[in-house]
Structures are given as structure tokens and as C-alpha cells.
Amino acid sequence: MKPLDQALAELLAQATLLPGTERVATFDADGRVLAQDAVSPLQVPPQDNSAMDGYALRCADVAQAGAVLPVSQRIAAGSAGHPLQPGTAARIFTGAPIPPGADAVLMQEDCTALDGGQVRVHAVPQPGQWIRRAGEDIALGAVALQAGTRLTPAELGLAASIGLAQLPVARRPRVALFSTGDELVMPGEVAPQDLRPGAIYNSNRFFLRALLRRLGCEVADFGIVPDRREATIEALRQAAAAHDLVLTSGGVSVGEEDHIKPAVESLGHLDLWQIAMKPGKPFAYGRLGAAHFMGLPGNPVSSFVTFLLLVRPFVLRLQGVHDVAPPSTSLRADFACPKADTRREFLRVQRNAEGGLDLFANQSSGVLTSTAWGDGVVDKPAGQTIAQGDTVRFISFAELLS
Structure with missing residues (x-):
């Protein structure tokens, strides 16, 4: 199994900018x-302008608080004033250009308008005060x-x-999406009480399509492909014909009913197979002629996590995004995970009111509830344990789903 960082680096090396x-x-x-x-x-801004409603003036004309100045003009946003006459002030409003000759603005709260078109200033201005400079x-x-x-x-x-x-x-990446598995049924086609033994609803198709569209992709949904070698080959052939990426879920393990690997190899080639991560070990990357191919696990949490950590950066890089690394923060683990794993684990967690992280009780790759309950994952390195109170690396779903 290939380490995740190495696999991602190899993936990104293949993700050349799409033409057009x-x-x-x-x-x-x-x-x-x-x-x-x-x-x-x-x-x-195109010229110096006022950051406040108030009065534009010359600092040299206000030696001390309490000075009274005649108001020589009124300047609103969108209009231009005249050069400021020495010894006067200009009534000015936020965003209005500073008149030539003025070197400060006093906010109206520091001034009192007097009868006869005068203003009393209650503070000594400083040069440049409340002026937003051009550029x-x-x-x-x-x-x-x-x-x-x-x-x-x-x-x-x-x-x-x-x-x-x-x-x-x-250009938007053109992505062909399909699922494999005779057990899969679309919601709405069969009522829950009428599901045949062994059948399950196809949840992966819904979140994968939504994730792709959030990344700006044009998605062609090829539906559910039966667990037959010939059907899988034909679906891959059609999907690759007019798309930049073919994305599948299911059928990438090594069972007798998993046909993705031999089907891809019959049409193109595979470069990656199995990643040292949990959940998500059975992940595949290859080429089908000019189209990229990525195969995700069938277990929903595995499919969800591998998409966020591998497919997401790949699709962004196809569009020319440079920084595709998932942002992370250091937070306190309010849980213990005393068992080390040989693979790098991504534990579904939720931030709590005390600023720490709570662990979802069931970390099985089939429990999609963990991704809806959680607001991110803890990146747990291979061979390490977590004690309560440890500082851990947290990757937020909000960042990955934006």
C-alpha cells in the first residue's frame, strides 16, 4: 500500500491544467x-477620500480645541470639491474626495455646527487623520x-x-460518474419495505455528484452499472469518450465481483492501487486514453473521505488551483484512541463547546452518520495512539466542502 502523501503527490503530477x-x-x-x-x-481608491462624515480642514488652522472655522463648501460622495480656502473647513461625507489643500478630516462627533455657516472643532487634528489615500x-x-x-x-x-x-x-472539468454493484437501488424506485434481501440505497451517487458540482464540474451521471465485466468495460469506454475524468465508486477491491481493475486495464492502465489510509484503502487511479480515471471504494465513508483527500485536490489542480492542501488546525482531543493502526487514520469528530474534539462512537467505513454528525476529521498518523488531552491535527469539513 502506498502512503497517502506519496499517492497524492503522484496524482497531482498527473493533473495538468485542462485546455481552454x-x-x-x-x-x-x-x-x-x-x-x-x-x-x-x-x-x-482613485483619489484621497474621507473615511468619515465630518469636516476636511488644514491642521495649521486648528492650533487648539475649540477653534471656530467658516464652512466654505459641502462635498458629498460622487462629487469633487474646490481647493480649500485657508482658514476654512469643508463639510465632507464618507467617500468624498479630499479637497486640495486639506490635510485632515475631523469626524462630525468631534465638531459642532454653528449658526451662520460655521463649525466649532473640539479636537486638534493630526495630518492625514481619517483620510484614505489614493491607491x-x-x-x-x-x-x-x-x-x-x-x-x-x-x-x-x-x-x-x-x-x-x-x-x-x-474550463469546467467534464466528469463522468457511475456506481457499480448489483446490490444498489436508487431512492424512489423501490419503497424501503419492498427492498429485496441484500439491497441497499445508493448514497454514494448523491454525495459524489454534489461534491463534484461544488468543485465546478460538469457531471454526467451514468447511473448504476451491473457487476459484470462486459458491462463495466462498456460503461468505462462510453464515459471516457467525452470526459476529462471518469469517477466510479465500488468494484475497486479484489473480490470476484470487483471488475473495475481488470476493466480499466483492458482499456488503458492503472498507476495507483490501494492507499495506506483508513478509511479508504481500495483507491485506484489510471488513464482511459485521454481521460483520467479514479476509482473510489464502495463503502460510503471510505468514498467520502477519499474524495475529499484525493479527488478534490486533483480536480482543483485540473482547473489551475495551486494550493490544494487541506487546511488544518491543532485542537485538543477530548477522547482517547489507544490502539495504533498500521494505516494513517481519519477519525470523524465534532468540535465541542469547550474547544475540544469529541469522537464519533462508531468509526466503521459503512456508517455514513459519522460524516453528517461530524464537522471534520482527525488526521491520526500510522503507528500512533491518541490520549485524552493530546493535541491533534483537525481538518474541517467546512473547508473541504466550500
């Missing part, structure tokens, strides 16, 4: 991957967003702030 880009409206670019650097055609956010010609950035609402706002109504983004 498209331009989409910035409004519609959430979750897409930027294909080219976004270079700012202007500075942001302090983004300089002209600066790279505001780098190619390979997976765009979030914050990045969309940043792109809009430099006037970009459209963005060049990586």
Missing part, C-alpha cells in the same frame, strides 16, 4: 478558477487577483472594484 478557458460575467464567477492575472487598470488598496498596474485563484464573493467584489465586468476562467 472562457469568459464569464463577474456576477456568475463564484467558485470558478481565474485563468489569467487580473491587473488593475486604475488605483483604488492604498490597489495600485495602478498591480495584480489584484492571481491566476489560479478560486473565486469567492470577496474576490468578485475586488474584481468589480477595478472595473472588471467579466473574468477569464478555467
Whole structure:
């Protein structure tokens, strides 16, 4: 069995950027991957402006608190003022350009408007006070967003702030998805009380499709393929014809009814087979002509975890994302795990009100409840135990599912 880090490094080495880009409206670019650097055609803000509602003035005109100045002009956001006359103040509002000659802003809470168009200032201003400088956010010609950035609402706002109504983004990966197994039944096709002995509902198909779509993929669902060698070969052949990635669940073990391995080898080749991780040992990677192939275990937790730790970074790298490592934090284990395993384990846990982690009681790879109850996994190295109170590495589902 191959160590997880080594397997992931080999996978990412195969994940070359997909050819082709498209331009989409910035409004519609959430979750897409930027294909080219976004270079700012202007500075942001475009000129010095007020950070507060108040009065723009010259510090030299206010030697002490209590000074009274005539108000010579009023400047609202979206308008431009005139040069400030010495010995006067300008009524100014948040975002309005600083008039030439002014070197500070006093917030209106530190001022009192007087009759006759005057203002009394109750504080001595400091040069630059409450002034947002031109270009302090983004300089002209600066790279505001780098190619390979997976765009979030914050990045969309940043792109809009430099006037970009459209963005060049990586092409969506085209993924063919299917499950194998004669035991699988789709919800809605058979009522629970009518399930035949040995039959189970196909849960993997639902979360895998949702996970792929969250990563920006176009998903073609090939359904459930019977446990027959010929049917598996034909499904793989059709799936590989027009897709960048073929993703399967089930049939990747070594039983007599597991046909994925020989079927893939009859059409292409396998480069990875079995990973030293728990859950998730039976994982496969290979090629079907130009298409990548990834085979996940049939057990739902194994399929879920291997997708997050292996498929997710691979799919992101296909779109040009550079940093695909799962973010992690160090937290306290409020549980004990005294048994060491030869494989690297990923334990489903939940954060508690005391800032520690609780362990789900049943860590079986078939108990999908653990992934819905938990909000992440503890990365437990091979050969190690966990004592209550130990500091452990926690990987949040929220980070992986975003």
C-alpha cells in the first residue's frame, strides 16, 4: 500500500491544467478558477477620500480645541470639491474626495455646527487623520487577483472594484460518474419495505455528484452499472469518450465481483492501487486514453473521505488551483484512541463547546452518520495512539466542502 502523501503527490503530477478557458460575467464567477492575472487598470481608491462624515480642514488652522472655522463648501460622495480656502473647513461625507489643500478630516462627533455657516472643532487634528489615500488598496498596474485563484464573493467584489465586468476562467472539468454493484437501488424506485434481501440505497451517487458540482464540474451521471465485466468495460469506454475524468465508486477491491481493475486495464492502465489510509484503502487511479480515471471504494465513508483527500485536490489542480492542501488546525482531543493502526487514520469528530474534539462512537467505513454528525476529521498518523488531552491535527469539513 502506498502512503497517502506519496499517492497524492503522484496524482497531482498527473493533473495538468485542462485546455481552454472562457469568459464569464463577474456576477456568475463564484467558485470558478481565474485563468489569467487580473491587473488593475486604475488605483483604488482613485483619489484621497474621507473615511468619515465630518469636516476636511488644514491642521495649521486648528492650533487648539475649540477653534471656530467658516464652512466654505459641502462635498458629498460622487462629487469633487474646490481647493480649500485657508482658514476654512469643508463639510465632507464618507467617500468624498479630499479637497486640495486639506490635510485632515475631523469626524462630525468631534465638531459642532454653528449658526451662520460655521463649525466649532473640539479636537486638534493630526495630518492625514481619517483620510484614505489614493491607491492604498490597489495600485495602478498591480495584480489584484492571481491566476489560479478560486473565486469567492470577496474576490468578485475586488474584481468589480477595478472595473472588471467579466473574468477569464478555467474550463469546467467534464466528469463522468457511475456506481457499480448489483446490490444498489436508487431512492424512489423501490419503497424501503419492498427492498429485496441484500439491497441497499445508493448514497454514494448523491454525495459524489454534489461534491463534484461544488468543485465546478460538469457531471454526467451514468447511473448504476451491473457487476459484470462486459458491462463495466462498456460503461468505462462510453464515459471516457467525452470526459476529462471518469469517477466510479465500488468494484475497486479484489473480490470476484470487483471488475473495475481488470476493466480499466483492458482499456488503458492503472498507476495507483490501494492507499495506506483508513478509511479508504481500495483507491485506484489510471488513464482511459485521454481521460483520467479514479476509482473510489464502495463503502460510503471510505468514498467520502477519499474524495475529499484525493479527488478534490486533483480536480482543483485540473482547473489551475495551486494550493490544494487541506487546511488544518491543532485542537485538543477530548477522547482517547489507544490502539495504533498500521494505516494513517481519519477519525470523524465534532468540535465541542469547550474547544475540544469529541469522537464519533462508531468509526466503521459503512456508517455514513459519522460524516453528517461530524464537522471534520482527525488526521491520526500510522503507528500512533491518541490520549485524552493530546493535541491533534483537525481538518474541517467546512473547508473541504466550500
